[in-house]
Amino acid sequence: MANKFQSKERRLFGVGIQGWIKGFFSGNAGVSMGVIFLIFLFLVFEAVRFFPDHHRELKLVRRTGQEYVDFLRREARGYQEISSYTNQAYFQELDARFGVQRGLVDGFEVLQGMIEDGAEPEIEALAEARDVSDPVALRAAEKRYWGRVGEIVDSAERSSVDSFGRLSTEESAWQSLLQAARRYDAVEEETPDLILAAEARTESGMAEFRKAKTMISSAGSDLKNLRDRLVRIASATRKDAETDYSLGMRKKALLEGSGKLDGKAREEQIAEAEALKVLDQFPFEVRVQPIIDSHDEHQKAVEHLKEQLKKGIAALPTEFSSEASKKLVMKIREAEPAYLEALDQSLEEASEWTWNEEVNWSSSVSRFFLGKEWKTASGGWRQLYGFLPLFTGSVTISMIALCFALPFSIGAAIYVNQLSSRWERSFMKPAIEMIQAIPSIVLGFFGIMVLGNMLVEYSDSPWVSWLPGFPITQRLNMLNAGMLLALMAIPTIFTLCEDALNNVPRSFSEASLALGASRFQTVQRVVVPAAISGILAAVLLGLGRIIGETMVVLLVAGNRIAMPDWGDGLGIITQPSHTMTGIIAQEMGEVSEGTLHYRALFLIGLVLFVVSLLINLSAQKLTKRLGAHV
């Protein structure tokens, strides 16, 4: 019996038109989901292989003794910092106390140079005339020489070159310097008494400080020498080990490949493989021995360093004419105990170090996520992939951006949605949303050329210079990047926020107004609380946009890979930094596929992906909650 309700639809390959249409749309949805999934798989696949590679690298670093040498490098680095502070303090103090004398000495040197260059023929003539001792010629030569010297000094007086800046407020010293220069006999090259006296005064006045400075700056020479020697040894070991490893890989590949060949070609390839000299086992034990043996020397160098440093720091002056110098010395004195303790600790760790101890798998993970240094292979000594500074940079910049974006975008959304007139609304909303149309490269350019310069220029005006981190010295920094990112996040947060406010039923605000609440009270007590989950979702999506943004941070954040100097407190926001997105954009182009560096970048990409995913998921959750309650 025929079916009364049989479909009259035309069919293609047994599928009705409705079926085809449905297939088309579900196919599209499926493809987009599939692409996301594939990207995720690809990321994970490339990224997780970082960990075994990293483990191998850490093992190699231990076997070659590089790890040991790093103890010395770290010890020397801390010492160099103290030493450079001492130098700065010395010169600050020198300037403050003997600025005039220094000005005289330096100024005279410059004038001397000018005379020797500018009066060269006259000097030669004078020298010759003196040699032959012909009174007439001598008088003529002298007259010409002194005339020329007078001209040169006059022109120096008029132009008052930068090099004399120190004397710009010391009129009498300046005049006596010019006087001395006018009388300077470039043939005899006799330094005038004025200058000698100035030198002597400086000498005796700064003698104590200089002694301390010399003590400090020579304290670490043994350690530095030892370090340099060990660096050479470990680097050579590492290079040989790597060569051996890659030769071994090549040999293996050749031998495996030969299986597919026949006859002569096969024999040739086997012969080629055999010709490669590969060590069965790389003799790490032998190569690392000199490093192990140096431990006593290391210990002595550190002891010496500590002793000299303590003496030197104790010998630093306690009274200063220069405020800057005083601060630097205080900083040194504060840093001293921590540094000495760090030295002891480092030495102790070094004595417990063994070259053949196994490397923990967990350290392959933790040295990435908690590592504070990022040094790629092209940097020389050793590669370090520490994710923390990049993460900190990204988070700090995002927080700065949010701090700027939140008040503006939420405030604007509330104003436009609740308080503005229809006429204001008609241009404000499009105008704010228009910000989105600015290409990020243009924003970056603006950040470098305009905002950066403005920040540096105006940050030392008395209005703002009290802010943490102000005055700003570096044009490219996190604050600059954060402000631009805020600009990019404002339209996103604004639009979504405005939607959330719009979704609050009108009846809520009508009820509130009818009860005698003001417009503002209504917004604050009814509308915003009712929209709060939507607003939070908007903020989260704005954050997602900020974290993933690349171009602006790459151009503007300053790209310094280091942990922020926490000592500045909130002032860290004016420090430069690198970011997760920036580092991928910057370095992906130059890495070769499959290297540890390449995988490290992929791993960062994976972290970014996961972070964005989490942010988006929580935003979705929040939006759902809003939907449920209205």
Added chain:
Amino acid sequence: MTNSTSTGHNADDSIISIEDLSFSYDIGKTNTLRNISLKIPEGRVTSFIGPSGCGKSTLLRCLNRMNDLVETSRITGGRIEILGQDINAPDVDVIELRKHVGMLFQKYNPFPKSIYENVAYGLRVQGVRRMDILDQAVEESLRKAALWLEVKDRLDASALELSGGQQQRLCIARTIAVKPRIILMDEPCSALDPIATARIEELISELQDDFTIVIVTHNMQQAARVSDQTAFFYLGELVEYADTTTIFGNPKAKQTEDYISGRFG
């Protein structure tokens, strides 16, 4: 067309006095309300009836100036006096006006807050902070709204957990907590079932001792049951205004008779 401006009461006991009012939602276009004159006596229930779109809600919203929310709207003629004060005068603070003229909406609309906070809202925005005053006002208002016994044990529960009828009574409590002189009700029962409706009607009768009530309704029986006066509107004009018994028993205008007998509208 019979435009009555009196209901038999003295002009003295009227609390709202509308004189020759015309109103437009979009100035330059047609007037939604035209030449309406009407005096509403104090302490009574007055109902507005009329076919859909005739402007009942519009007139009601003129009384507490809710129409201010519609930017393009204007009173194009006439005036409204409440308690002897022209409410559209420039020195009138609309917030003060609304404290005296409360409003109840067609669809119950408690805030997504606790029951307690809903009732306390009007006082809180006036700056009342003392808990004892708030507690007392909340209890008193809920009692007057005949809701106290049902909710006294869960004042902190969300208002949205109540039934529709309870939510509407909560809205009444919220309105009377501010102690207005007048309560405007725009079809307060249209979203409720007959039993909940009956309870609200009962409540209205009780409340008329303390408040002047103006109610818009599509339900003829309701208007007949609860109100003392009835005004019938048609196409933005007031057709007839009289004691409820007169309107329902002996209407003067043909349109009124047709409407209440269900022949159109």
